[in-house]
Structures are given as C-alpha cells and as structure tokens.
Amino acid sequence: MDSLTHRDPKALKVAYIGGGSRGWAWGFMMDLAMDPDMCGTVRLYDIDRPAAERNHIIGEKISAHPDAVSRWRYEVSDTLVEALQGADFVVISILPATFREMRSDVHLPERVGVYQPVGDTVGAGGFMRAMRTIPMYVTIAEAIRDYAPDAWVINYTNPMSLCVRTLYHVFPQVKAFGCCHEVFGTQSLLCSMLRTEVGIEGVTRKDLYTTVTGINHFTWLTSASYRGIDLMPLYARFAEKYAESGYEENKDTNWMNSHFSCAHRVKFDLFLRYGAIAAAGDRHLAEFTAPTYTRDPETVRGWKFSLTPVSWREEDLRRRLQRSDDLISGREELKLKASGEEGHLLLKALLGLGDMVSNVNIPNQGQIPSLPLGAVVETNALFGLNRIEPVMAGSMPSAILPLVARHVYNQENTLTAALNCDRKLGFSTFMNDPQMASVKEIDGRKLFDEMLENQRAYLPEAWFA
Numbered sequence: 193m194d195s196l197t198h199r200d201p202k203a204l205k206v207a208y209i210g211g212g213s214r215g216w217a218w219g220f221m222m223d224l225a226m227d228p229d230m231c232g233t234v235r236l237y238d239i240d241r242p243a244a245e246r247n248h249i250i251g252e253k254i255s256a257h258p259d260a261v262s263r264w265r266y267e268v269s270d271t272l273v274e275a276l277q278g279a280d281f282v283v284i285s286i287l288p289a290t291f292r293e294m295r296s297d298v299h300l301p302e303r304v305g306v307y308q309p310v311g312d313t314v315g316a317g318g319f320m321r322a323m324r325t326i327p328m329y330v331t332i333a334e335a336i337r338d339y340a341p342d343a344w345v346i347n348y349t350n351p352m353s354l355c356v357r358t359l360y361h362v363f364p365q366v367k368a369f370g371c372c373h374e375v376f377g378t379q380s381l382l383c384s385m386l387r388t389e390v391g392i393e394g395v396t397r398k399d400l401y402t403t404v405t406g407i408n409h410f411t412w413l414t415s416a417s418y419r420g421i422d423l424m425p426l427y428a429r430f431a432e433k434y435a436e437s438g439y440e441e442n443k444d445t446n447w448m449n450s451h452f453s454c455a456h457r458v459k460f461d462l463f464l465r466y467g468a469i470a471a472a473g474d475r476h477l478a479e480f481t482a483p484t485y486t487r488d489p490e491t492v493r494g495w496k497f498s499l500t501p502v503s504w505r506e507e508d509l510r511r512r513l514q515r516s517d518d519l520i521s522g523r524e525e526l527k528l529k530a531s532g533e534e535g536h537l538l539l540k541a542l543l544g545l546g547d548m549v550s551n552v553n554i555p556n557q558g559q560i561p562s563l564p565l566g567a568v569v570e571t572n573a574l575f576g577l578n579r580i581e582p583v584m585a586g587s588m589p590s591a592i593l594p595l596v597a598r599h600v601y602n603q604e605n606t607l608t609a610a611l612n613c614d615r616k617l618g619f620s621t622f623m624n625d626p627q628m629a630s631v632k633e634i635d636g637r638k639l640f641d642e643m644l645e646n647q648r649a650y651l652p653e654a655w656f657a
Contacts, residue, residue, distance in 0.1 A: 199280045201543045204232030207279040207340065209272065209332060210286035211236025212243025214512040216348050217285065219531030221251050225260040226528055227536055229545050233265045237275035238286075244268045249520050259528045272332070276340040281539055284332065284355070285348040288325040289650050291509075295502045296646040297321055304631045304639055307486045309475035309499050312350040313409045314599055315627040318479070319606060320643050322354045323618070324650035326610035329355050333362035344542050346371055346535055347553075352408035353568040353603055356553050360566075361607065369580060370553030371535055372408055372570070374472035381456060382416055382423055384441045385430050392418075402471075404551045404572050405560055405585040406596050407603075409476040411551070411570050413469035414589060427469060431460040438496045451475075451504055455496035458485050466591040475500065480599060482626045544577035554582060562587040567600045598626070613654035618644075 208217060217236075224230065234251060238244040251266035269275035276282065297317030298308055311317025336345060336359070345368035349355050356370040379397035386392040395418060403415040416423040430439075438455025454474035462470040462477065470477050474497040478485035485495045492499055518524035534550050541548040552573045556563055559571045559582040572583040588596060602621055609618035622628070623636050631639070644655065 199543055201230045201540075201545060202232070204230055204281065204539075205279045206232065206234045207269075207275040207282045207343070208234055208236050209275065209282060209284045210238055210349070211247055211268070211275075212238035212240045213247070213285045213287075214243075214509075214516060216533075217247050218250065218254075219533055220283065220535060221247075221254045221264070221266075222528050223531050223533065223536040224264050225254045225257060225262055226530060227540070228261040229540060230536070230543070231262045231264055232280075233267060235267050235269045235275040235279070237269040237272055241268065241270075246516050246520060250516065250526075253519065253526055254528070257526060257528055272335050273339050276335055276343070279340040279343045281542075282336060282340060282343045282345040283348070283535070284345065286328065288321060288328060288349070289647070291502055291506050293320075293324065293647060293650070294505065296643055298500075298502050300643055300646070301627075301639060304635045305488070306483070306627050306631065307488060307492065307499060308627070309478055309486065309492065309497065311479075313352070313476065313479065314602070315479050315625050316622060316639065316643065318351050319618075319622050319625070320647055322351050322606050323610050323644070324647045325349065325351065326354060326358050326607065327650070327652065329358040330362050330611075333359045333366065336366060337363040341365065343367070344539070345369070346538070348372075348535075350408075351603075352553055353570075354607060357555075357568045357603065357607055360555055360568075361611070367580075368554075369538075369573075370408065370568070370570075371533070371538070372551070372553065373533060374409060374476060375402075375404055375411055375413075375551045375570075376532070377473060378413065378459070378469065378471035381439075381459075382418075382427070384439075385423075385426065386418060388441060389426065389430055402572075403585055404471065404570060405588055406471075406570055406592075407568070407599060408553050408570050409472050410480040410596060410599060411471040412588075412592055412596075413471045414585070416469065424469075427463065431463045435460045435464060451498045451500040453497075457495045458497065461485075461495075466589070466595075468589055468592055473497075479627060481595065482629055486627070538575050541575035542578060542580075547574060547576045549574050549583065552580065552582075554580065557582055559584050560586075560588055562593055563597060563600055564604070567604060569600075598624075613652055615644075615655065 236244040248266045248268050255264045298311035301316040308317050347355050347370040352370045359366050359368045383395045386395050401417045402413045406412045438457045458474035458477050459470045553570045556567050556569045560569050571585040574581045605621040
C-alpha cells in the first residue's frame with residue numbers, strides 16, 4: 193500500500209465526510225490545531241449541511257485559539273465531489289440513517305430475547321446497520337475512485353470491518369484503513385495492572401509491546417510485554433484474582449455510572465476460557481459470543497457492564513447540540529485538549545514525519561494466515577512515508593480461531609447480501625450469528641422482515657421487489 197504522490201504537510205487538503213460530527217470531528221480539529229507539523233484546509237461535507245456549517249464555525253474558533261500552534265482553514269462543501277477533489281486525505285465519520293433506524297437495530301430483537309449492548313457491528317442490529325451503510329459506502333468509494341484516487345482514507349464509521357471492506361470491493365486500489373480505539377483501553381488496563389499488582393508506576397500503553405490479532409471489536413492480544421517482561425503470566429493471575437469481583441481502578445467512572453465503562457469481567461472470563469487477552473470493551477466483546485453475557489438485563493448487570501439504550505444516545509445528542517450552541521456563542525470557553533486518538537499521528541507518518549506502529553483495520557495480506565485473504569482484519573501495522581505495512585500477527589490460536597472465523601465469513605456474506613439485495617443469503621447470515629442461536633426460525637424470520645422493512649428508506653428497492 194504505497195504511493196509516490198508528494199504531499200506538502202503545510203498545504204494539506206483534508207475531506208471530512210460526515211463533517212457535522214459532534215464527537216470525532218471536534219477531537220480531530222483540536223488534534224490538528226495542537227500539532228505544529230501540519231496545516232492546510234479541511235473541507236466539511238455532511239448531508240446535514242447546517243451541522244457542517246456549525247462545525248465550520250467551531251473549527252475556525254479552534255484554529256484561532258491562542259494555544260493553537262497550527263492554523264487550519266475550514267470550509268463547507270456543497271457536494272461530496274466538491275469535498276473530495278484534490279484531497280490528500282479523506283476522513284469518513286458518518287451516522288448511517290437516524291435514531292429511528294438505530295432504535296429498530298438495538299431494541300426490536302429484545303422481543304425474541306436478544307439484548308445488544310451496542311448493536312452496531314454484529315448481531316441482528318449490526319447486520320441491519322450494515323445493510324443501509326454498505327450502499328452509502330459504495331457511493332463514497334465510487335466518488336473517491338473518480339475524484340480522489342490517490343488520497344489516503346481513514347474510516348471511523350461502524351460497522352468498521354464492513355465499511356473498509358466495501359471501499360476495497362468497489363475500488364480495489366483505494367488506500368483505506370480503519371481506526372478504532374478499543375485496543376487502547378485494554379493496553380491501558382495492562383498499565384493499571386502493572387501499577388496496582390506490581391507497583392510499577394508511570395507506564396503508558398505506548399511503552400508496551402502487544403501482538404494484536406482478530407477483527408474490529410473482537411480483537412485479541414496473543415502476546416504482551418513491558419521492557420522484556422512477559423505480561424501474560426501476570427495477566428493470568430490478574431484475571432483469576434478479579435474474575436468474580438471485576439476490576440475498577442477509578443471508582444468515579446465505573447460501570448454503574450457510565451454506559452461505556454465496565455469492570456472487565458467479560459475480558460477476564462474470555463481469557464480464562466481461551467488463553468488470550470480479549471482487547472475491546474466488554475460491551476463489544478459480549479456481542480461476538482453466544483449470549484453467555486447478554487441473556488437478559490440482569491445477566492448483563494451481573495457481568496458489570498451496561499446496555500446502551502438508544503434513548504441515552506438521543507439525550508447525548510441533545511447535550512452535544514447544546515454544547516455546540518455554547519461553543520459558538522461563547523457561553524462555553526473553548527479549551528484545546530488532545531483527543532487521545534491517533535488519526536492525526538497516522539497522517540503525519542504517511543507524510544514521512546516519523547514512522548509509527550498502531551493497530552489498524554485493513555485487508556488481510558497474510559498478517560493473519562489462518563483467516564481468508566482480503567477479509568478486513570485488525571492487527572498492528574507500520575505507518576511510514578506513503579505506506580502501510582501490516583505486522584505479521586501469525587496464525588490465530590486454535591482456541592479463538594473458530595470464534596473469529598465465524599464472524600469473518602458472516603461479514604463476507606453480509607457484504608454479498610447487501611450488494612446483491614439477496615434476501616435468502618441475508619436471512620441465513622442474520623440467523624447464523626451466535627446471538628441468534630436460541631431464536632426459533634419462525635420468530636427470526638418475522639424479526640428479519642420487520643427490521644429490514646424499517647430500513648426501507650435507505651435500501652435499494654430490489655430488496656422489496
């Protein structure tokens with residue numbers, strides 16, 4: 193994955209697709225403003241143009257902040273084509289459809305006893321989200337192919353694996369990769385383990401060496417070390433110690449007062465079952481297995497993580513909209529703060545401003561030889577001047593390979609069903625998810641039909657012919 197295209201780091205053109213984003217976009221803007229090595233123009237494009245216009249104002253405020261060390265211009269593009277033309281980088285961070293469709297994804301399966309903590313990657317909800325997202329990504333991929341074929345493309349949208357897979361299916365020469373911070377949280381947990389269990393202070397996740405393998409939101413660490421210390425035996429004792437009670441170093445942000453926090457009981461249980469460190473938040477990990485952890489809301493609480501209702505997301509959006517108003521009006525003082533994401537650092541590496549290794553979602557080129565070539569997998573990769581070189585993770589341990597491979601093949605079938613509007617393949621894939629194991633076929637068929645109907649506004653008519 194390389195290119196000879198020269199890019200001037202002081203005159204970059206970045207197309208931000210989903211430019212009305214009120215989370216990722218603000219963090220990305222602040223990261224850019226705090227980095228002295230790059231500057232240029234960010235073109236914001238969103239189907240909700242007023243949202244992009246508001247981010248234009250916030251972006252200009254961030255760039256003009258007295259603590260900013262890099263000045264960026266922000267523009268609102270009228271069309272996807274306008275945003276992409278001549279772009280050096282493309283960032284994709286969209287919300288596929290509305291909360292109405294998301295409510296169907298997450299909550300309709302509850303009537304057949306399927307509870308989804310997130311519902312955006314796998315399971316019934318993840319499948320339906322993919323059905324409406326894949327056509328959007330076909331359009332985006334075609335536009336990138338036609339108007340920005342040399343651009344590097346960063347995807348933040350879920351379902352991550354299928355979004356990146358669609359980009360490569362439509363435009364095989366695309367230079368796209370998916371970024372996700374879930375592994376970061378598990379690496380930080382290892383740092384906490386070193387501090388509380390061994391008394392080694394000051395370790396950051398970047399001080400660790402970890403072998404990352406798997407697929408997005410179902411990633412695993414098959415090795416972990418710190419300055420030559422093998423952390424796997426220590427983690428084994430750590431998992432045993434906290435298997436029942438869970439582990440929460442910061443009681444102010446524990447699972448009971450945050451939809452996104454957990455006590456890591458699912459991680460510990462998966463390690464004790466399979467011998468590798470599950471490396472994502474418990475709410476994501478729980479969705480990839482049989483409903484051991486999600487049988488009902490009481491079971492979820494027992495494992496010390498949370499279901500995230502769509503009503504919470506709606507309220508969170510209202511808070512973000514209010515914050516957007518406050519930032520624009522000046523009622524809230526704008527403070528520059530690093531997001532903790534690595535997107536802008538990966539841009540720098542691709543520009544030749546220092547090599548970097550990070551976990552990334554790209555097609556399998558053999559970095560996981562036990563999974564199909566071309567399937568989108570998550571491993572470490574080396575980022576350098578105009579190149580991404582995957583780090584070989586080796587064959588996946590036999591204990592976890594069947595768990596991961598099932599989802600890889602389901603995702604390939606999901607893509608095929610979406611591209612061909614294949615109702616038969618779609619239903620068999622929908623029912624083949626482990627979360628659906630206890631659902632009777634007649635109930636599954638009714639659920640599938642109703643959930644698909646709820647996506648009608650975003651699907652090709654061939655689905656309903």
